[in-house]
Amino acid sequence: MNIILVSRKRGQSRMVSPWLLLPVFVVLVATLSGVGYLGYQHLRPKATVIIDQNASRVWLNRIEQQAAEVDKTRIYTEEQINALRIRLAELQARLTRLDALGERLVDVASLDQGEFDFSLPPAVGGPESDSFDYQPPDFVHILDELAAQIGNREQQLRVLDSLLGDRKIQNETFVAGRPIQRGWMSSRYGYRNDPFSGNLAWHEGVDFAGKNGSDIVAVASGVVTWASTRSGYGELVEINHGNGYVTRYAHCDEILVEVGDVVKKADIIALMGSTGRSTGPHVHFEVIINGKSVDPAKYINRVARF
Structure with a gap:
């Protein structure tokens, strides 16, 4: 098969073999194919990447x-x-x-x-009032x-x-009461006839007679400041009660406390005897305030505090 080419200017026709146009056709097809491929790549939707490595x-x-x-x-x-x-x-x-x-x-x-x-919780109560929302x-x-x-x-x-x-x-420490549990007052405070000489003499305490070995008790709490023999007193116990108060318990048969002991009110501190300058079993009881002896009677008859 031949291809006829006609010129516009001269109006002449010319016979051309198709094999001579084959290279041109190949180039044209290749060009169109390339353009089409590029257009397809340009218009094709790109694949979506959800997360990349940096974001991860x-x-x-x-x-x-x-x-x-x-x-x-x-x-x-x-x-x-x-x-x-x-x-x-x-x-x-x-x-x-x-x-x-x-x-x-x-x-x-x-x-x-x-x-x-x-040991029990406090008792509480009362009528109910209008309630409200509690906010903790x-x-x-x-x-x-x-x-x-x-x-x-x-x-x-x-x-x-x-x-x-x-x-x-x-x-x-309130001085009150008698220094014995059993017995009786045999001599008062003040001037009296001395039992040994018969002459008028000053007696700085009171005497309570009783049975030998009877209990002698502290009339108030305090600290023992003397628990030994003293001239004229025989075996003597002296207790300091503070605030200037001191009591003495003399002629004891046996002393049951020591110096420095803390005794309580009504504690047994000694046993009644007749040691020292004495005519028989009794306890010589003195009350001293700020170094001066006073009549123990008003303390003996005192009503103890509670």
């Missing part, structure tokens, strides 16, 4: 940081809970001491046990307020305990 590293770092923060928060929370446990234990111990102190005050003050029973407050703040209240009450109870203790000490 960033997220992994954030996850690790958050995990570390969670661990720190957990450790901090455990420390706070342990601190609260310790605080509660301290408050419970302080409340226990307050209960013990309250029971002691009840005993010291001789109050009715049923009126102040520290900060429990740490509540613990601080409770601790402050306990501290104030401890201070008040210490003051009360001190006052009651002082009152009890004053009652214990």
Whole structure:
């Protein structure tokens, strides 16, 4: 097959073999194919990348940081809970001491046990009022307020305990009563006829006669300052009661205390005898205030404090 080419200018025709146009056709097809491929590549939708490697590293770092923060928060929370446990234990111990102190005050003050029973919670009550939504407050703040209240009450109870203790000490050291449990007054305070010479002489105490070996008791609490023999007194016990008060118990058959002993009111300190300048079993009893002897009668007849 031949291809006829016609010229526009001259109007002449020319026969051309198709094999001569084959290279041109090949070049044209190749060119069109390349243009088409490039257009396809340009117009083809690109593949979507969800996450790249850098973004993955960033997220992994954030996850690790958050995990570390969670661990720190957990450790901090455990420390706070342990601190609260310790605080509660301290408050419970302080409340226990307050209960013990309250029971002691009840005993010291001789109050009715049923009126102040520290083993039971305080009795409360009253009619119901309009309810409202309760908002739980900060429990740490509540613990601080409770601790402050306990501290104030401890201070008040210490003051009360001190006052009651002082009152009890004053009652214990209050000189009152007889130095014997059994016996009778055989000689009074002041001038009398001396039993040995018959002459008028000053007697600085009172005598209580009784059975040999009878109990001699302290008329008030105090500290023993003498427990031995003294000229004229025989076996003598001397007790200092504080505030300038001293009592003496003479002519004892046996002394049952030593110097430095703390004795309580009504404790047995010696046994009645007739040692020293004596005519028979009795106890010579003296009351001395600020170094000066006074008539023991008003202390013997005193009503003891309670």
